[in-house]
Amino acid sequence: MCGIIAYKGEENVVQIIIDGLKHLEYRGYDSSGLCIVSKNKTFLIKKTGKIDNLLEEVEKKQKRNEMTEGEIGIGHSRWATHGAVTEVNAHPHFSCDREIFVVHNGIVENYESLKKELIKKGHRFVSQTDTEVIPHLIEEYRKNNTFVAACEKTFQRLKGLFAIVALDKKTGEIIGTRNGSPLVMGIGEKGLFLASDIPAFLDKTNRVIFLDDGDMVHIINGEEYKIKNLISKKYLKKKINIIDWDKEEAEKGKHPHFMIKEIKEIPEAIKKATWQDKKTLQSVVNLIKKSSGVFFVGCGTAGHSCLFGQYAFSSLLGKRTGFSAASEFKNFLPALDKSALLIAVSQSGETIDTLEAVKKAKEKEIKVVSLVNVMGSTLTRISDYVLMINAGPEKCVLATKSYLSQLAVILLIVFSVLGQEQKGEDRLKKISRELHQLFEDKKFISQIQKLAKQLSSAEHIFTIGRSYDYPTALETALKIKEGCYIHTEAFAGGELKHGVIALIEKGTPCIVHLSKSEEEENTLINAMELQSRGAYIVGIGPEKKKDFDYFITVPEVEEAFSPLVNIAPIHLLSYYIALEKGIDPDKPRNLAKSVTVK
Numbered sequence: 360m361c362g363i364i365a366y367k368g369e370e371n372v373v374q375i376i377i378d379g380l381k382h383l384e385y386r387g388y389d390s391s392g393l394c395i396v397s398k399n400k401t402f403l404i405k406k407t408g409k410i411d412n413l414l415e416e417v418e419k420k421q422k423r424n425e426m427t428e429g430e431i432g433i434g435h436s437r438w439a440t441h442g443a444v445t446e447v448n449a450h451p452h453f454s455c456d457r458e459i460f461v462v463h464n465g466i467v468e469n470y471e472s473l474k475k476e477l478i479k480k481g482h483r484f485v486s487q488t489d490t491e492v493i494p495h496l497i498e499e500y501r502k503n504n505t506f507v508a509a510c511e512k513t514f515q516r517l518k519g520l521f522a523i524v525a526l527d528k529k530t531g532e533i534i535g536t537r538n539g540s541p542l543v544m545g546i547g548e549k550g551l552f553l554a555s556d557i558p559a560f561l562d563k564t565n566r567v568i569f570l571d572d573g574d575m576v577h578i579i580n581g582e583e584y585k586i587k588n589l590i591s592k593k594y595l596k597k598k599i600n601i602i603d604w605d606k607e608e609a610e611k612g613k614h615p616h617f618m619i620k621e622i623k624e625i626p627e628a629i630k631k632a633t634w635q636d637k638k639t640l641q642s643v644v645n646l647i648k649k650s651s652g653v654f655f656v657g658c659g660t661a662g663h664s665c666l667f668g669q670y671a672f673s674s675l676l677g678k679r680t681g682f683s684a685a686s687e688f689k690n691f692l693p694a695l696d697k698s699a700l701l702i703a704v705s706q707s708g709e710t711i712d713t714l715e716a717v718k719k720a721k722e723k724e725i726k727v728v729s730l731v732n733v734m735g736s737t738l739t740r741i742s743d744y745v746l747m748i749n750a751g752p753e754k755c756v757l758a759t760k761s762y763l764s765q766l767a768v769i770l771l772i773v774f775s776v777l778g779q780e781q782k783g784e785d786r787l788k789k790i791s792r793e794l795h796q797l798f799e800d801k802k803f804i805s806q807i808q809k810l811a812k813q814l815s816s817a818e819h820i821f822t823i824g825r826s827y828d829y830p831t832a833l834e835t836a837l838k839i840k841e842g843c844y845i846h847t848e849a850f851a852g853g854e855l856k857h858g859v860i861a862l863i864e865k866g867t868p869c870i871v872h873l874s875k876s877e878e879e880e881n882t883l884i885n886a887m888e889l890q891s892r893g894a895y896i897v898g899i900g901p902e903k904k905k906d907f908d909y910f911i912t913v914p915e916v917e918e919a920f921s922p923l924v925n926i927a928p929i930h931l932l933s934y935y936i937a938l939e940k941g942i943d944p945d946k947p948r949n950l951a952k953s954v955t956v957k
């Protein structure tokens with residue numbers, strides 16, 4: 360969703376804010392804005408569209424000497440919720456006297472009543488956003504209070520989930536707070552940062568303070584800050600964490616897009632997924648063994664990892680297992696009690712639906728294990744046990760390497776419960792090497808590029824798989840929908856004849872996932888049923904089948920590991936179809952990488 364960056368210090372503020380926004384663009388990108396304070400002057404610039412539009416405007420103003428370097432700055436990339444995508448609605452928003460500037464991620468649920476109250480007191484609103492009530496309310500309290508006290512009073516009146524950063528032009532102070540939406544603090548050598556996510560300032564510092572809900576940070580100058588928790592009313596001394604993400608990992612480097620870079624990082628990500636803390640893994644294994652059943656929750660791609668988890672826990676461990684999209688979890692909660700275990704999967708650790716499912720489970724004293732990629736994210740802080748998937752920063756909106764890392768960690772858990780951790784680890788490392796070779800294979804790549812060309816004009820694509828290939832088929836459909844804007848539907852192979860087959864016409868592309876299993880024959884029968892009705896059959900599996908129109912061969916692995924090798928060509932296919940269609944694969948329309956609103 361929206362991205363926030365703020366800085367106070369000695370370095371080039373404009374550059375820091377722009378760079379920060381570029382790193383955060385994946386969170387939402389329909390408009391952006393910044394406010395820079397320089398020697399008691401403010402420069403407020405807002406633009407719709409990509410961050411580059413904002414950058415262009417800044418450069419124009421700098422060239423015309425209409426903007427100078429500053430000491431303090433806040434910036435925001437917006438993914439609209441309340442109010443259309445316009446410059447007026449873009450953040451930062453400001454008070455009537457243009458002394459207080461605010462950027463915000465989340466939703467102020469009681470904004471309508473606050474707005475009425477403020478209008479009665481004479482405040483003038485210019486935007487249609489919920490955010491604008493914040494600077495006005497601070498301004499109102501500011502009349503008889505310091506900036507800090509005015510912010511504190513304001514934050515306590517807001518209902519909803521949010522992360523907010525407010526800037527006072529008069530004193531040069533920056534105040535940030537969070538309640539349910541992410542906000543982290545960076546401690547640099549030459550200044551202090553607040554941001555929605557670590558990569559926003561990772562090129563400047565890897566020293567990070569993770570804020571908890573209710574924490575309010577008061578940045579006094581480039582070195583001094585205070586953190587107070589507004590719930591406990593206590594001042595806190597919080598730990599500074601050293602983040603071991605490499606800053607190059609968060610950059611595109613020589614690659615044209617994050618998506619292709621992250622696909623190429625898949626082999627490394629699978630290897631790193633096996634680097635689990637033995638003690639935590641063992642605790643998770645014990646919890647699983649002790650539990651009456653395991654329930655998985657996640658959204659989007661992470662949801663497909665959960666479905667895979669359900670198949671693996673049920674078929675390999677004989678465990679009673681459930682799964683629902685996190686947003687549907689409340690319907691299943693009545694059937695669970697504290698003897699059950701919840702496994703929550705999320706790349707970002709900030710997806711609101713997943714966080715809410717976890718909170719609901721915790722209210723019933725159900726233990727929660729989470730599989731997360733982003734260190735210090737909210738999910739890591741509210742779970743009982745955390746297994747980091749170690750994929751490294753993932754910037755492309757489409758999840759690629761994180762999906763395989765999630766599958767790898769789930770497999771590692773399964774093999775550990777079976778007492779075969781080493782076997783699981785060895786298999787994963789072998790697959791990592793095989794995928795590395797596959798991605799280096801020029802023939803393989805050009806085969807996918809050729810297919811991408813063919814499929815780029817398709818209106819509809821169907822995809823099927825049985826057993827472990829069913830979650831893969833669902834993920835295939837998601838990747839082609841989000842990245843290529845092609846309607847793609849996935850079905851369990853056996854479901855085809857119960858309706859879907861009516862949609863098959865001459866030339867309809869159908870992607871068939873195959874793996875070495877007792878279901879292979881049945882899937883082949885389904886493929887032939889499709890072909891005899893005119894479908895164009897693309898197979899993905901370990902052994903080339905002669906009757907297919909197109910076949911992509913992947914390494915042969917044990918059935919439970921097949922989702923790792925079967926999805927890898929789809930990532931490339933989705934990437935190359937996007938390029939064929941002129942879509943920016945890193946930032947497909949209407950989507951955000953991290954969905955922090957309902």
Ligand code: G6P
Pocket residue numbers: 658659660661704705706707708709710713756757758950951952953954
């Ligand atoms: C968004 C993204 C998806 C992602 C999902 C869950 O919808 O566009 O790619 O799979 O959120 O995100 P999470 O961070 O919880 O894995």
